[in-house]
Amino acid sequence: DVVMTQSPLSxxxxxxxxxxxxxxxxxxxxxxxxxxxxxxxxxxxxQSPRRLIYELSNRESGVPDRFSGxxxxxxxxxxxxxxxxxxxxxxxxxxxxxxxxxxxQGTKLEIK
Amino acid sequence: EVQLVESGGGLVQxxxxxxxxxxxxxxxxxNSWMSWVRQTPGKGLEWVANINPDGSQKNFVDSVxxxxxxxxxxxxxxxxxxxxxxxxxxxxxxxxxxxRASRWGQGTLVTVSS
Numbered sequence: 001d002v003v004m005t006q007s008p009l010s011x012x013x014x015x016x017x018x019x020x021x022x023x024x025x026x027x028x029x030x031x032x033x034x035x036x037x038x039x040x041x042x043x044x045x046x047q048s049p050r051r052l053i054y055e056l057s058n059r060e061s062g063v064p065d066r067f068s069g070x071x072x073x074x075x076x077x078x079x080x081x082x083x084x085x086x087x088x089x090x091x092x093x094x095x096x097x098x099x100x101x102x103x104x105q106g107t108k109l110e111i112k
Numbered sequence: 113e114v115q116l117v118e119s120g121g122g123l124v125q126x127x128x129x130x131x132x133x134x135x136x137x138x139x140x141x142x143n144s145w146m147s148w149v150r151q152t153p154g155k156g157l158e159w160v161a162n163i164n165p166d167g168s169q170k171n172f173v174d175s176v177x178x179x180x181x182x183x184x185x186x187x188x189x190x191x192x193x194x195x196x197x198x199x200x201x202x203x204x205x206x207x208x209x210x211x212r213a214s215r216w217g218q219g220t221l222v223t224v225s226s
Binding site: 037039041048049050051054060092094096099100101102103105106 | 156157158159171173174207212213214215216217218219
Protein backbone atom coordinates (compact mmCIF):
# COMPACT_ATOMS: atom_id res chain seq x y z
CA ASP A 1 0.00 0.00 0.00
CA VAL A 2 1.08 3.59 -0.61
CA VAL A 3 2.14 5.19 2.65
CA MET A 4 1.22 8.84 3.15
CA THR A 5 3.41 10.65 5.68
CA GLN A 6 2.36 14.04 7.01
CA SER A 7 4.36 16.59 8.94
CA PRO A 8 4.08 18.16 11.35
CA LEU A 9 1.51 16.17 13.31
CA SER A 10 0.79 19.17 15.52
CA UNK A 11 0.70 22.73 14.23
CA UNK A 12 0.17 25.64 16.64
CA UNK A 13 -0.41 28.83 14.66
CA UNK A 14 -1.06 32.46 15.58
CA UNK A 15 -4.23 33.95 14.12
CA UNK A 16 -3.51 35.75 10.87
CA UNK A 17 -0.24 33.91 10.29
CA UNK A 18 0.41 31.41 7.49
CA UNK A 19 0.52 27.66 7.97
CA UNK A 20 1.87 24.82 5.88
CA UNK A 21 1.40 21.05 6.05
CA UNK A 22 3.62 18.61 4.19
CA UNK A 23 2.54 15.24 2.80
CA UNK A 24 4.86 12.69 1.20
CA UNK A 25 3.84 9.52 -0.59
CA UNK A 26 5.88 6.32 -0.85
CA UNK A 27 5.14 6.13 -4.58
CA UNK A 28 4.44 8.62 -7.33
CA UNK A 29 0.80 9.72 -7.38
CA UNK A 30 0.73 10.53 -11.09
CA UNK A 31 -1.96 8.34 -12.64
CA UNK A 32 -1.85 6.89 -16.15
CA UNK A 33 -4.23 9.65 -17.31
CA UNK A 34 -1.69 12.29 -16.24
CA UNK A 35 -3.70 13.48 -13.24
CA UNK A 36 -2.41 13.47 -9.67
CA UNK A 37 -5.15 12.24 -7.36
CA UNK A 38 -4.02 13.90 -4.18
CA UNK A 39 -6.73 15.34 -1.95
CA UNK A 40 -6.72 17.40 1.24
CA UNK A 41 -9.41 17.21 3.91
CA UNK A 42 -10.36 19.24 6.95
CA UNK A 43 -12.06 17.61 9.92
CA UNK A 44 -13.40 20.03 12.49
CA UNK A 45 -14.09 18.71 16.00
CA UNK A 46 -17.17 16.50 16.03
CA GLN A 47 -17.67 16.67 12.26
CA SER A 48 -17.10 14.42 9.26
CA PRO A 49 -14.12 15.14 7.01
CA ARG A 50 -14.68 17.76 4.34
CA ARG A 51 -12.70 17.79 1.10
CA LEU A 52 -10.88 21.08 0.57
CA ILE A 53 -8.57 20.32 -2.35
CA TYR A 54 -8.83 17.67 -5.07
CA GLU A 55 -6.43 16.56 -7.79
CA LEU A 56 -3.48 18.33 -6.18
CA SER A 57 -4.55 21.96 -6.42
CA ASN A 58 -8.27 22.37 -7.18
CA ARG A 59 -10.32 24.02 -4.44
CA GLU A 60 -13.79 22.66 -3.72
CA SER A 61 -16.68 25.05 -4.18
CA GLY A 62 -17.06 27.22 -1.11
CA VAL A 63 -13.51 26.69 0.18
CA PRO A 64 -11.84 30.03 0.97
CA ASP A 65 -9.01 31.02 -1.36
CA ARG A 66 -6.62 31.22 1.59
CA PHE A 67 -6.32 27.44 1.18
CA SER A 68 -4.06 26.18 -1.60
CA GLY A 69 -2.57 22.86 -2.62
CA UNK A 70 0.69 22.27 -4.46
CA UNK A 71 3.36 19.71 -5.18
CA UNK A 72 4.23 16.98 -7.62
CA UNK A 73 5.19 13.33 -7.80
CA UNK A 74 5.61 12.33 -4.16
CA UNK A 75 5.84 15.68 -2.32
CA UNK A 76 2.81 17.80 -1.60
CA UNK A 77 1.75 20.71 0.59
CA UNK A 78 -1.36 22.40 1.87
CA UNK A 79 -0.93 26.07 2.65
CA UNK A 80 -3.19 28.44 4.55
CA UNK A 81 -2.21 32.02 3.81
CA UNK A 82 -3.75 33.51 6.96
CA UNK A 83 -5.12 31.23 9.65
CA UNK A 84 -8.55 32.03 11.05
CA UNK A 85 -10.23 30.64 14.17
CA UNK A 86 -12.57 28.46 12.07
CA UNK A 87 -9.55 26.61 10.62
CA UNK A 88 -8.98 24.69 13.86
CA UNK A 89 -9.17 20.94 13.27
CA UNK A 90 -7.30 18.02 11.79
CA UNK A 91 -6.05 18.05 8.20
CA UNK A 92 -5.51 14.89 6.18
CA UNK A 93 -3.95 14.20 2.82
CA UNK A 94 -5.27 11.26 0.81
CA UNK A 95 -4.17 9.56 -2.39
CA UNK A 96 -6.70 8.12 -4.81
CA UNK A 97 -4.23 7.11 -7.52
CA UNK A 98 -3.50 3.61 -6.22
CA UNK A 99 -5.75 0.99 -4.61
CA UNK A 100 -6.29 0.97 -1.73
CA UNK A 101 -6.66 4.69 -1.39
CA UNK A 102 -4.72 5.76 1.68
CA UNK A 103 -4.66 8.67 4.11
CA UNK A 104 -1.99 10.50 6.02
CA GLN A 105 -1.99 10.37 9.83
CA GLY A 106 -3.48 13.83 10.18
CA THR A 107 -2.12 17.20 11.30
CA LYS A 108 -3.84 18.90 14.21
CA LEU A 109 -3.99 22.66 13.73
CA GLU A 110 -4.56 24.74 16.84
CA ILE A 111 -4.45 28.42 17.63
CA LYS A 112 -1.55 29.59 19.81
CA GLU B 113 -27.70 19.40 -1.65
CA VAL B 114 -25.85 16.10 -1.34
CA GLN B 115 -27.02 14.01 1.59
CA LEU B 116 -25.64 10.68 2.75
CA VAL B 117 -27.32 9.07 5.73
CA GLU B 118 -25.72 5.95 7.19
CA SER B 119 -27.50 3.48 9.46
CA GLY B 120 -27.12 -0.03 10.80
CA GLY B 121 -24.23 0.39 13.21
CA GLY B 122 -24.27 -0.96 16.73
CA LEU B 123 -22.70 -3.30 19.24
CA VAL B 124 -21.93 -6.81 18.02
CA GLN B 125 -19.94 -9.71 19.44
CA UNK B 126 -16.75 -10.93 17.77
CA UNK B 127 -17.65 -13.28 14.94
CA UNK B 128 -21.00 -11.60 14.42
CA UNK B 129 -22.47 -9.75 11.45
CA UNK B 130 -23.87 -6.33 10.68
CA UNK B 131 -25.28 -4.69 7.56
CA UNK B 132 -24.68 -1.00 7.08
CA UNK B 133 -26.88 1.09 4.80
CA UNK B 134 -26.41 4.49 3.23
CA UNK B 135 -29.33 6.47 1.79
CA UNK B 136 -28.14 8.97 -0.81
CA UNK B 137 -29.83 12.02 -2.29
CA UNK B 138 -29.02 15.28 -4.06
CA UNK B 139 -26.77 13.86 -6.78
CA UNK B 140 -26.75 11.25 -9.52
CA UNK B 141 -26.21 8.14 -7.39
CA UNK B 142 -26.51 5.69 -10.28
CA ASN B 143 -23.61 7.41 -12.08
CA SER B 144 -21.29 7.62 -9.08
CA TRP B 145 -18.60 5.40 -7.62
CA MET B 146 -19.39 4.88 -3.95
CA SER B 147 -17.24 3.82 -1.04
CA TRP B 148 -17.09 2.99 2.64
CA VAL B 149 -14.33 4.59 4.72
CA ARG B 150 -13.77 3.95 8.42
CA GLN B 151 -12.12 5.98 11.14
CA THR B 152 -10.67 5.06 14.51
CA PRO B 153 -8.72 7.20 17.00
CA GLY B 154 -5.81 4.78 16.83
CA LYS B 155 -5.52 3.83 13.16
CA GLY B 156 -6.95 6.97 11.61
CA LEU B 157 -8.82 6.82 8.30
CA GLU B 158 -8.96 3.64 6.23
CA TRP B 159 -10.64 3.13 2.87
CA VAL B 160 -12.60 -0.11 3.26
CA ALA B 161 -14.28 -0.79 -0.09
CA ASN B 162 -15.62 0.82 -3.23
CA ILE B 163 -18.07 -0.08 -5.99
CA ASN B 164 -18.54 1.25 -9.51
CA PRO B 165 -21.83 2.75 -10.74
CA ASP B 166 -23.39 -0.46 -12.08
CA GLY B 167 -22.03 -2.67 -9.30
CA SER B 168 -19.85 -4.80 -11.56
CA GLN B 169 -16.52 -3.70 -10.02
CA LYS B 170 -15.75 -3.94 -6.33
CA ASN B 171 -12.52 -3.39 -4.44
CA PHE B 172 -11.69 -4.18 -0.82
CA VAL B 173 -8.80 -3.41 1.48
CA ASP B 174 -6.90 -6.60 2.33
CA SER B 175 -7.97 -6.57 5.99
CA VAL B 176 -11.65 -7.11 5.08
CA UNK B 177 -11.40 -9.31 1.98
CA UNK B 178 -13.54 -12.41 2.29
CA UNK B 179 -15.47 -10.96 5.25
CA UNK B 180 -17.10 -7.79 3.90
CA UNK B 181 -19.30 -7.33 0.84
CA UNK B 182 -20.27 -4.03 -0.77
CA UNK B 183 -23.43 -3.67 -2.84
CA UNK B 184 -25.82 -1.02 -4.11
CA UNK B 185 -29.40 -0.58 -5.23
CA UNK B 186 -29.55 2.20 -7.81
CA UNK B 187 -33.36 2.10 -7.86
CA UNK B 188 -33.33 3.01 -4.17
CA UNK B 189 -30.24 5.29 -4.25
CA UNK B 190 -28.75 3.10 -1.54
CA UNK B 191 -25.35 1.66 -0.70
CA UNK B 192 -24.71 -1.29 1.60
CA UNK B 193 -21.87 -2.93 3.48
CA UNK B 194 -22.39 -6.48 4.72
CA UNK B 195 -19.86 -7.22 7.43
CA UNK B 196 -19.35 -10.82 8.55
CA UNK B 197 -16.90 -12.48 10.93
CA UNK B 198 -16.42 -9.18 12.71
CA UNK B 199 -13.30 -8.61 14.79
CA UNK B 200 -12.42 -6.16 17.53
CA UNK B 201 -10.20 -4.29 15.06
CA UNK B 202 -13.26 -3.55 12.88
CA UNK B 203 -14.53 -1.23 15.61
CA UNK B 204 -14.78 2.18 13.95
CA UNK B 205 -16.98 4.97 12.69
CA UNK B 206 -18.01 3.95 9.17
CA UNK B 207 -18.63 6.66 6.58
CA UNK B 208 -20.45 6.45 3.26
CA UNK B 209 -18.47 8.45 0.70
CA UNK B 210 -19.08 9.64 -2.87
CA UNK B 211 -16.47 9.20 -5.57
CA ARG B 212 -12.94 10.12 -4.47
CA ALA B 213 -14.37 11.33 -1.14
CA SER B 214 -15.98 14.50 -2.45
CA ARG B 215 -18.83 14.13 0.05
CA TRP B 216 -19.15 12.23 3.33
CA GLY B 217 -22.03 11.12 5.49
CA GLN B 218 -22.12 11.64 9.24
CA GLY B 219 -21.03 8.07 9.93
CA THR B 220 -22.42 5.10 11.84
CA LEU B 221 -20.55 3.57 14.77
CA VAL B 222 -19.70 -0.12 14.79
CA THR B 223 -18.43 -1.61 18.04
CA VAL B 224 -17.20 -5.20 18.12
CA SER B 225 -16.90 -6.40 21.69
CA SER B 226 -17.94 -9.24 23.96
